[in-house]
Amino acid sequence: MADRNRIAVVGLGEVHPPQGTSQRMMASEAARLAILDAGLRIEDIDGAIDLRRTGGGGDRATYSDTFTRVLGLKGVTFYFTIGRGGALAGLATAAATGFLDRGLAKYIVCVAAVDDWSKAELSKKQGHRGMQHTEKEGYWGKALGDLRAGSHHSWMAAKHMATYGTTSEQLGAIAVAQRQWAGLNPTAKMNGRPMTIEDHQNSPWVVEPYHRLDCSLISDGAIAFVLTTEDRAKDLKQKPVYVSGQGFGEVAEDLWWEKKNLTHMAVPKARDLAFQQAGIALDDIDVAQLYDCFTGEVLLQLEDYGWAEKGQGGAFVASGATAPGGGGIAVNTGGGLLSNWHLGDAVGFAEAVAQIRGQAGDRQVQGANVALSTGHGGELVSPSLCSIHTTTILTGE
Template sequence: MIPSTCAIAGIGATEFSKDSGRSELRLAVEAVRAALDDAGLRPGDVAGLVTFGMDNNPEIAVARELGIGELRFLSRIGYGGGAACAVVQQAVLAVDAGLADVVVCYRALNERSGRRFGRPVTPPDPDAGWHYPMGLATPAAMIAMVARRYLHDYGATTDDFGRVAVAMRRHAATNPAAWFAGRPITLDEHRASRWIAEPLRLLDCCQESDGAVALVVTSLSRARDLSARPAVIAAAAQGSGPDQFVMTSYYRSEVAALPEMSVVGCQLWEQSGLGPADVRAAVLYDHFTPYVMMQLEELGFCGRGEARHFLADGAIELDGRLPVNPHGGQLGEAYIHGMNGITEAVRQIRGTAANQIPGDGPILVTAGTGVPTSGLILRSG
C-alpha cells in the first residue's frame, strides 16, 4: 500500500489548439513554468523530471531551457497514453525514496499540426506484425474490432457509444478551456457523423490536439506550505493484463474486456481503502467511446455488459451518480495523452473546476486503455 505521503502541488498547461504555432519544446517549457508558478516554486527547486516515452522533449533540454540546473532523477514511461498516471506514480516513488524532493511530470505534443496518431505509420513494435498485415494500422481500426465484439456480446448499440460522446461534449461546452467550449452535440449528430472504422464514427474518436500539461509532485508536508491547495495522491498504480498487445489484444479468451484496467483498479481500491461507491467523480481516458463503457465495468461501477444501462439513466452526467470527465475529456476538451485529465482532477480537489462537482470525496483518474495502463486516486488534504 502506498501511503498518502505525496501530493500534486502545482498544475500548468498551455492553451489547447489545432495549430500551436510553436515547437513542442516551447510548449513543454511553458507548461512546466506555469506549474511551478502555480505551486510557488522556482526552476531551481526541481530535482527530477518524468515524461512519456513518446515525448519528443528530452529532460535535459527542458531543464536547460528553464534554468533548472542539476537533476537527480530522470525517467520515462512507455505505452503512449497508458503512461499518463504512471508518470505521477514514478514521481511519488522518487520522492518517497528520497531521490528527489520536487519532481515535475510533463507531456507536450503537436499532435494535430505535427505527427497525427490517427494516421498509419511504420509498425512501431513487433506486436504490430499480428494485425498490420490485416489492415489494422490505426488506433481506431484496431479498437473497432473490440468495439464490434462488445456490441455482439452484450447487446449494446452504437447509440450507447453516442451517449458517451454527447455527455463529454455537453461537459466541454461549459468549460472555457475546452476546444469544444460552447459546442455541444446531439445524439442525432453523433448518428450522422461519418464512419472512421465501423462501428466507430468520427464523434466516437478523441481529438487531435496541440498543447502541453505539467504537474508538480512533492511531499505532502512540503505541499501544504506552498501556494496552492494540494491534491493528495491516495493511490497510484500501473497494470498490464494477460496476453497484452498494443493497441489492443485479439487473442485473449475474452476480447471485449480491458483486464489491464482491472489490474489497476484492484490496486487503487486496495491502496486507498476506498471503493467505487466512494468516488465523487471519475476522469476516464476517453480516446474512444466504447472504452469508457468498458472501463466503468472493469473498475466496478457496474457489472460486465451493464454500462449501457448505467449510461441510460444519466449516471455519467454532471448531476449523475458518477460524473465522468466534467471538463469534457479528450473528446471535448483536448487530447494531451490524458495529462489534462489529471489537472482536471486536481481542480476538482481544489474546488476551482469550471464544472465543479459538489462534495469533498476523492477523484479517480485513468490512463490509456488497450495498452498497459495506470491510474490515480486523488483526495483533499
C-alpha cells in the same frame, strides 16, 4: 496510505499555444506555469520527468534538447522519459514517488507535450489524413489495414455489441454527455459546440461501428505538474492534492490469451491495489476521469470498475448517469479526450486535480474530494489492445 508521507500534486500548468509551436517550447512553458502555480522557484526543482507515448505511437524522445535546458532547470539531478501509450501521468507519478520517498528529490516536475494537430495539418497538405505515425510492421500492418488506433480499438466496441447487444446510440450517449461537460469548460476545444445523439449518428463512419464522434480529438498543447511529499506540500501555495492510491494491470496476465481484452480491460488488479492503498470503496469516488480514446473504452471501464454490471454499461450511459446532473457518477468532467483535448491520461489527471482543488468553475462537482484517474494503452503484441491499465486515486485529505 494514512501512515505514510504521501506524495502530493502541488503545482499544475497547462498551455494551448498557437499551431506550429515546438513540443519543447510548450513543455517549458507548462513547466514554468506549474512551478509558479506551486509558489516555487525554478531553482527549487531537483527532478524532472518527460512524459511520452513511446516510439510505437510515432514519438521520439528529445534527450538532446530537453525542456529542462530550455527552462534553465540547473538544479535538476535526474531527468528521464516515461510513458506507454496513453498511460503517462499514472506511470510518471509512480516513478516520481520512489525518488521522493527515498529523499533523492524534493520537488519533481513532470511534463507532457504533443503537437499532433500541427502534424496532422502538415500531413493534410501532403495529401494524407490524420496523425503522423510510425508505420506498423508485421502481419497486422498495412496488408490487413491496422494503420491507426481506430482500426483495432473498434473491435472492442464491435465485440461488446455482438455479445451484449450494446447499440451505437448508447455509445453516442457517452460522447453527448462528455460534450455537455465540455460546454461547461471554457478551455475545451469543443466548448460552444453542443452535440445531440442525432449529430453522433449522422457523423461519418471512421471504422464501423465507430462514427467520427466516437473518436478522440487530436491536439497541440502541454500539461505539467509538480510533485512533492506531504510534509512539504502543506507549506506551499496551493491546496495539496494527494496521490492516495495507485495500481497497475496488464492484459498479458490473462485477458489477452482468452480474448477477453475485447470486452474487458485490465482493471481488477489495478483497481483493487489503488482502492486498498487509499482506503476507499467505489461509492467514495466523487469524479471519475476515465481514459477515453474512444467511447467504447469508457463503457468497458464503467463496467469493469463496477458502476454497471458487465453488459449493462450501455443502458447505464443511455440513462444520462455520467452527464452533468445525471445523478450517477460524474465522468470526464472537463470533456475528456473526446471533447476537451488529447494528451493521454494527463488530461484526466489535470482535471482531477482541478476538481479536488475546487477550481473547475461551472463544471465543479460540489464537495469533490476523491477522484479516479485512469490510463491505458501501449500494445504488447499488436493488436492486443489497451495492454496496460493504470488506476490513480487523488484525494484532498
